[in-house]
Amino acid sequence: MILQADQLPHADIYRILIGSIAPRPIAWAGTRSLQGVNNLAPFSFYNCFSANPPIVGFSTMPRPDGRKKDTLQNILDTRCFTLNAASHGLVKQMSKSSATLEPEHDEFVYAGLTAVQAPHINAPYVKEALLVFECELREVISFGDQPGAGNLILGEIKHLMIDDSIYQNGRIDFEKLDPVGRLAGNWYSTIRDKFELERG
Numbered sequence: 001m002i003l004q005a006d007q008l009p010h011a012d013i014y015r016i017l018i019g020s021i022a023p024r025p026i027a028w029a030g031t032r033s034l035q036g037v038n039n040l041a042p043f044s045f046y047n048c049f050s051a052n053p054p055i056v057g058f059s060t061m062p063r064p065d066g067r068k069k070d071t072l073q074n075i076l077d078t079r080c081f082t083l084n085a086a087s088h089g090l091v092k093q094m095s096k097s098s099a100t101l102e103p104e105h106d107e108f109v110y111a112g113l114t115a116v117q118a119p120h121i122n123a124p125y126v127k128e129a130l131l132v133f134e135c136e137l138r139e140v141i142s143f144g145d146q147p148g149a150g151n152l153i154l155g156e157i158k159h160l161m162i163d164d165s166i167y168q169n170g171r172i173d174f175e176k177l178d179p180v181g182r183l184a185g186n187w188y189s190t191i192r193d194k195f196e197l198e199r200g
């Protein structure tokens with residue numbers, strides 16, 4: 001079967017993409033509105049793109065009514081955000097924080113998480129997370145206003161808050177971090193079925 005991308009409804013392409021590019025890491029983004037309301041939401045269109053400088057990126061698509069997601073609006077307003085590790089032990093709270101709430105509602109409260117003011121930027125982080133990146137906005141690349149159009153948010157990590165329990169010999173102990181990945185629909189993966197392979 002060969003499908004021509006521009007002949008397919010965007011929802012069909014979306015379903016193919018999330019089934020194909022999987023598992024995806026999860027950017028659990030903490031931001032604050034100009035009115036001072038904390039915001040938290042997960043985004044699985046996420047990865048890192050440079051180590052020097054350390055650049056991460058994730059993408060928000062518009063709400064069904066066409067409005068920007070709160071995360072994007074807040075980042076455009078404040079030019080900063082935190083990324084909080086979505087460990088398996090926090091997965092229910094992570095999912096709850098994806099609720100479509102209006103900007104005046106705080107997903108930290110809604111998901112039963114503790115918001116802490118980040119030390120260096122105007123954004124909250126998840127106290128319960130084992131790893132937090134403080135990021136400053138580099139740029140937003142927008143792919144339009146149509147349904148499904150991404151807004152790629154590129155940020156530079158300025159500070160890393162790492163729980164001592166997951167950091168040994170300069171490396172993250174990913175077993176202890178226990179990250180989850182997003183598949184499609186309501187499916188997630190863990191790293192509990194991993195294997196080692198020598199390069200070459």
Ligand SMILES: Cc1cc2nc3c(=O)[nH]c(=O)nc-3n(C[C@H](O)[C@H](O)[C@H](O)COP(=O)(O)O)c2cc1C
Pocket residue numbers: 026039040041042043044045046059060061062068069070071072094095097098099100101182
């Ligand atoms: C695991 C997971 C991954 C998600 N990934 C994305 C994503 O990559 N892009 C996106 O626009 N929405 C994604 N969502 C949906 C957003 O989290 C949801 O729209 C949320 O309400 C946005 O919140 P905000 O308006 O406070 O920014 C995801 C939801 C879940 C549960």
